[in-house]
Amino acid sequence: MKTTRRLMVLGVAALSAGLVFGAVTQDEAVSIALSDAGLAREDAHRVHVHRDYDDGREEFEVDIHTAGAEWEYTIDAETGHIVGYDYEERKGPPAPPASIDRKAMEEIALSDAGFKRPDVSGFRSELDRDDGMEILDVKFNKDNRKYEYDVASTGEILKAEWELRREPWGRSDARLTEEEAERIALEAIGGDTDRFVVWEDRDDGRFVYECEAARGEWRYEIDIDGTGEVLSVKRSLSRW
Numbered sequence: 001m002k003t004t005r006r007l008m009v010l011g012v013a014a015l016s017a018g019l020v021f022g023a024v025t026q027d028e029a030v031s032i033a034l035s036d037a038g039l040a041r042e043d044a045h046r047v048h049v050h051r052d053y054d055d056g057r058e059e060f061e062v063d064i065h066t067a068g069a070e071w072e073y074t075i076d077a078e079t080g081h082i083v084g085y086d087y088e089e090r091k092g093p094p095a096p097p098a099s100i101d102r103k104a105m106e107e108i109a110l111s112d113a114g115f116k117r118p119d120v121s122g123f124r125s126e127l128d129r130d131d132g133m134e135i136l137d138v139k140f141n142k143d144n145r146k147y148e149y150d151v152a153s154t155g156e157i158l159k160a161e162w163e164l165r166r167e168p169w170g171r172s173d174a175r176l177t178e179e180e181a182e183r184i185a186l187e188a189i190g191g192d193t194d195r196f197v198v199w200e201d202r203d204d205g206r207f208v209y210e211c212e213a214a215r216g217e218w219r220y221e222i223d224i225d226g227t228g229e230v231l232s233v234k235r236s237l238s239r240w
Contacts, residue, residue, distance in 0.1 A: 024080045026051070029060035032080055033073040037064060051077065059083065085195060085214070089239055099153040102127065102136060109138040109149035112157060122146075141165065156237075163223075163232035172206045174226035181209040185222040188230045189213065193220070214238070 024032075030049055034041060041047075046065040051058065058077035064070065067090075074084030106125055110117060117123065120140040128135050134153035139146070144166050150159040176184075181198050193213040201208045207226035214220070219238050223231040 024060070024075065024077050026060065028080065029062055029073075029075045029077070032075055032082065033062040033064060033071065036073070036082060036085075037071045039064065039066070083197070087214075087238060089217075099134065100155050104155065105136040105151040105153065106138055108151050108155055108157065109136075109147075109160075110140070112149065112160060113140075113142070113147050113162070115140075115142060120147075159234070159236040161232065161234035164229075168206065168225045168227065168229055168231060171227065174228075175207045176209060176224070176226055176228060180228065181211065181224055184224050184228055184230065185209075185211040185213065188222050188224075188233050189215075189220050189235070 026049055030041075030047055034044070034047075044064050044066055046063075048063040050061050052061050053059065054074075060073075060075045060077055062071075062073040062075060064073075069090060070088045072084075072086040073082055075081070076083050102125065106117075106123075110120070120142045123138075123140040125136050125138045128137060135158065136149075136151045136153075138149040138151060141147070144164055145162045146165050147162045148160075149157060151157055178198055178200075181200075182196060185196070185198065186192060193215045195214040196211065197213075198209055198211045201210055208231070209224040209226075211222040211224065212220065213222070217238050218235050221232075221234040225231055
């Protein structure tokens with residue numbers, strides 16, 4: 001049976017509001033979300049909040065809409081901690097961007113991973129179309145990792161991920177602290193983030209740490225096993 005335990009949540013607004021113990025009201029949940037988003041109540045065109053339950057835990061779902069963006073918050077109704085967050089910027093239709101050819105899109109993926117075509121094996125790419133935009137799905141292998149990229153015809157990377165091609169090594173009972181898991185995850189994605197969450201999980205009897213982070217418009221997912229080995233890293237644009 002799979003068991004999950006949340007170890008740590010960083011919620012700047014909740015901490016600054018001093019909400020550590022005790023029930024949170026609906027109005028307080030809205031205030032926490034607005035504060036974290038850097039908004040005053042009058043800045044929002046619409047605020048929607050409702051109470052929900054997740055694995056027996058009471059939560060508030062807060063949606064905030066302005067003229068140019070939308071925020072979605074999940075707030076623990078007992079502690080006031082922000083346990084879920086999403087942000088989407090709404091823009092008017094841009095001018096049609098210039099397109100690049102398939103070979104250039106492939107080179108963008110390889111360059112981002114730090115390789116040239118002769119360095120990798122199993123290279124393949126496939127064109128797709130989403131909302132009128134051509135997207136190239138690029139896959140290749142290097143050493144014990146497999147890589148996958150989604151590159152738009154504009155040259156923009158929409159998604160990038162890698163994962164181990166082999167089973168993790170080391171002791172199956174190895175376990176990390178939350179601080180160790182955070183440090184390893186941040187090193188894997190190159191530094192500090194705007195938001196970071198980590199869960200301790202079990203997979204085939206091994207401890208696994210599932211991390212989520214946000215930096216600007218990028219969202220990250222990092223999986224680490226109990227020995228400290230990074231199993232996979234995924235990054236994607238939040239607006240895509």
